[in-house]
Amino acid sequence: MAFDKKPLLRAVLGYFGRCPTRTRLRWGRALGWLVPRLLKSRAHVVRVNLAHCFPDLNQVERDAMARRHFHLLAQSFIDRGLCWFGDRQRILDTIELQGEHHLQALLDQGRRILLFAPHFIGLDAAATRLTLFLKESATIYTRQSDADVDEIVRLGRGRFNQVHLISRHDGVRGMIRLLRRSIPVYYLPDMDFGRHGSAFIPFFGVPAATLLSAAQIASSQDAVVVPIISRLDPDTGRYQVTVHPPVDHFPGNDTPEAATARLNAFIEDNVRPDPAQYYWVHRRFKTRPEGEAGFY
Known part of the structure; x- marks a missing residue:
C-alpha cells in the first residue's frame, strides 16, 4: 500500500x-545550516556560480556569501508554509508590497502586462502577495514529479485569486493567449533552458543562455515589461516586494538580443546590493558556447 504523504x-x-x-x-x-551539508551538489553549484560572477572577491568573502545565501534560501522554503497555509492578514503583515500603483495604472489602461520576476529568494512570497492585489494572473508551471506535492503547490499558489498555470509545453503560445485577454503573466526570465529560443547574453560578464521571449513578446503583443524584485530580511522574517516602473521603450529599436541584455543588466543592478538574495543554486551557466567546457 502506497504511503499518502499529503x-x-x-x-x-x-x-x-x-x-x-x-x-x-x-x-x-x-535548515540553512543543514542544507549545504546534505545537498553537496547544490553547494558546489553555488560555489561555481559565485566564483564566475564575483571573481574579484576572495574565497573567504564568497564562502560567507554562500552561507548567507543558504540561510535565506532555507527561510524561503520554510515560508512557503506561510504563503500557502498562513492567514491573509499575517501574509499582508509579513510581505510588504511597494510600487503597486505602477501596476494599477497599467490595469486601468487595459495594457498587456508581463511581470518580469527574476529568481530572487523571495520569488514565491512575491507571487503570493501579488495574488492578493491582482484579481487574475498567470504563470508558467512545471508539474511536480510527486502528485501529492503537485496538488499542494497548485492549490497553495491559487489561494487568493484565479491563477492560470501555463505548461512548459505551451510556453510562449500559452503566455500570449492569456496576455491577449489582458491577464498579467508572471514570467521568470533567468533560467538556462538550452540553446533553443535563447542567445548567449552576458550575466555578470559570463555568457549565459538566456531566453529572448520577453523582448519578442513585448514587441509582437505590445506588452509592457514590469520588473518585480523581492528581498527577505532574515532578522525579521519580513519580505519587501517592489513593483518597478515599466521598462522604458522596451524593446524599442533594439534587437531581441540587445533588449535582453538590458534586462540582464537590470537584474545585475538589483543583485549587487545583496548578492546572497539571488537564487544561485540554479545551474545558470549549464549551456556553454560551442567548444567551451562545462562549469559544473
Whole structure:
C-alpha cells in the first residue's frame, strides 16, 4: 500500500504557516545550516556560480556569501508554509508590497502586462502577495514529479485569486493567449533552458543562455515589461516586494538580443546590493558556447 504523504506535508507546512515568527526564523537558521551539508551538489553549484560572477572577491568573502545565501534560501522554503497555509492578514503583515500603483495604472489602461520576476529568494512570497492585489494572473508551471506535492503547490499558489498555470509545453503560445485577454503573466526570465529560443547574453560578464521571449513578446503583443524584485530580511522574517516602473521603450529599436541584455543588466543592478538574495543554486551557466567546457 502506497504511503499518502499529503496529510504529513499539509501538517508540516500548516505548522510553518501558523507558528510564531521567532519559531519560523529558528527553523530557517537550522535548515540553512543543514542544507549545504546534505545537498553537496547544490553547494558546489553555488560555489561555481559565485566564483564566475564575483571573481574579484576572495574565497573567504564568497564562502560567507554562500552561507548567507543558504540561510535565506532555507527561510524561503520554510515560508512557503506561510504563503500557502498562513492567514491573509499575517501574509499582508509579513510581505510588504511597494510600487503597486505602477501596476494599477497599467490595469486601468487595459495594457498587456508581463511581470518580469527574476529568481530572487523571495520569488514565491512575491507571487503570493501579488495574488492578493491582482484579481487574475498567470504563470508558467512545471508539474511536480510527486502528485501529492503537485496538488499542494497548485492549490497553495491559487489561494487568493484565479491563477492560470501555463505548461512548459505551451510556453510562449500559452503566455500570449492569456496576455491577449489582458491577464498579467508572471514570467521568470533567468533560467538556462538550452540553446533553443535563447542567445548567449552576458550575466555578470559570463555568457549565459538566456531566453529572448520577453523582448519578442513585448514587441509582437505590445506588452509592457514590469520588473518585480523581492528581498527577505532574515532578522525579521519580513519580505519587501517592489513593483518597478515599466521598462522604458522596451524593446524599442533594439534587437531581441540587445533588449535582453538590458534586462540582464537590470537584474545585475538589483543583485549587487545583496548578492546572497539571488537564487544561485540554479545551474545558470549549464549551456556553454560551442567548444567551451562545462562549469559544473
